[in-house]
Amino acid sequence: MKINNRNYPNQNKTIIGICMDGTSYPYYEAAKDVMPNLQRFIKEGSFGMVKSVIPSFTNPNNMAITTGVPPAINGICGNFYWDTELQKEVMMSDPKYLKVPTILSEKSKNGNKVAVVTAKEKLRRMLSHNLEGICFSAEFANEATLEGNGIENVEADLMGKERPGIYDPYISVYCIEAGAKLLKRDHYDVMYLTTTDFVQHKYAPGDPEANDFLSKIDYWFGELDKLGAIIGITADHGMEAKTNADGTPKVQFIEKLLNEQNIPTRVILPITDPYVVHHGALGGYGTLYLEDKTQLEAAKTYLLGLDGIEKVLTNAEAVVAYELPADRIGDLVVLSDASTTIGRTPDWHDLDKVKEGLRSHGGEHCQEVPMIFNKKLNAEYAKKLASGKSRNFDLFHFLSNGF
Structure with a gap:
């Protein structure tokens, strides 16, 4: 089927797009000894470097990934912007700012069973726009309802535990774990899982805290892989130290x-x-x-x-x-x-x-991010990934056409 002038044919297997917020390749390289599943994907599947959209922030890139097109077309160019009509700053979390439908919503309206889990509530409203399926945030998992989110009793019935706080590193683990538990419980045609970057804002690649976090993420990558899904992992942006010599913000x-x-x-x-x-x-x-x-x-x-x-x-x-x-x-x-x-x-x-x-993050220095698949791409899409010209918002195009 065609969505925003790009083809996304249905697949026989579950396709899962994962956005690892703020995770540039150096995080994975520094954690390779504690991420055996990801290392296996890189070696036995497919791996390349792609560019995110500018500004390299969360909302513009998540909405680019889930629409398959850049901000000029989908309209989302920041977390905040100046509304010239209202003459005030507004947060771009309202679906009214989206100029095109998402791949997720269009798939859900055309017979695909779709599930979306985001760490941050700020993304959920746009990701759930016109979506006929499951969409909830880990941040407010306790408030999910059948009417509003397509699922209820997330903590008790799905996860068997309370969600972590938004400033707890493991809220992102909870997000990926939720995806695995949903897929264990039922079949989905399309899934999108997107984390938060609290860890990457606080810890550099190779820091013990970063590696511990990524090791726990890796476990759930492995569980998703065992369930037979085609998995594509990218990021919305990288991360850089922004400090003076004395450690104060520059x-x-x-x-x-x-x-x-x-x-x-x-x-x-x-x-x-x-x-x-x-x-x-x-x-x-x-x-x-x-x-x-x-x-x-x-x-x-x-x-x-x-x-x-x-x-x-x-x-x-x-x-x-x-x-x-x-x-x-x-x-x-x-x-x-x-x-x-x-x-x-x-x-x-x-x-x-x-x-x-x-x-x-925000500029060009945080624009290069990895794209990793747990399966080998076909020759055409392997060449596209190797070219260095692909974008993170090509993720679902690769998942739909590359295998």
Whole structure:
């Protein structure tokens, strides 16, 4: 069947798309001794590197993966954006911001049995839009109902235990485990499992805490594999340390700096979401709305002179470079280098939450992520994956056509 102008034929086996939030390849490489199932997938199945969408944040990439198209087409270009009609910042968690249907909803309406489990509730509303099947978040697993989520009594009947808190590393394990337990209980044609990146924000590749977390994830990868599913694993973005030499956050507060230059500006940080403990709303990407459009070049020149600011693109340039929707990204798009974050003003951010060891994402340096399948791709799709030109939002296209 055709969805958003791409073909997704039905498969005889269950296909499972997994988004490991914030998990760049170095995490897997450092944990290879405790991830035997993933290592087996890499060696006996298929593995390559792909690029995520920019901004390399959670909502844009999850919605790209589940629609199979970039933000210019699906409309989701951040966790937050400036609504020019309402004249206020809004969180892009409402399905009304989606411009196209998801692969999941279209499959569910055409005879496929579909189940979706997300760690974060912020994604569930869009992932469940027009979905005729199961969709719940681990965060609010205790509140799942048949009417709202297609399932009830998740903790007691499915999982046999309470869900962890959203800032507990094992809420992501709970998410993958839920997928395995659903598949053990019943057949599904299509599944999508998407985790949270609390661990990756707090711990670097190879840290004992990161490896312990990934070892537990790996167990459930193995359980899904035993059930005969075709599994595809990718990520929404990678993660980088964003600190000064003394460990404090490295930030350029560009709204404050531009206003001091008499260039009145509103900065929107699309990483902003309810999970401030993760990142303090500091990431590698921002969009700017200038009060006076004649100051565009002055603002661009000034920003490019700042330490750690790597790219400044006009609206038109950003639309072409990153396949973004022109009506949702402001006058300028700013990206930082690998070790710097973009802020608004010092008092706008709760820096106490990230005063040591800030790790974050958003720009091009967190764009390269792995794509791993537990089975060997056919020759055509093996060549596509090896080319280095594939995207994380090709995941379901590979799962539907590559075997």
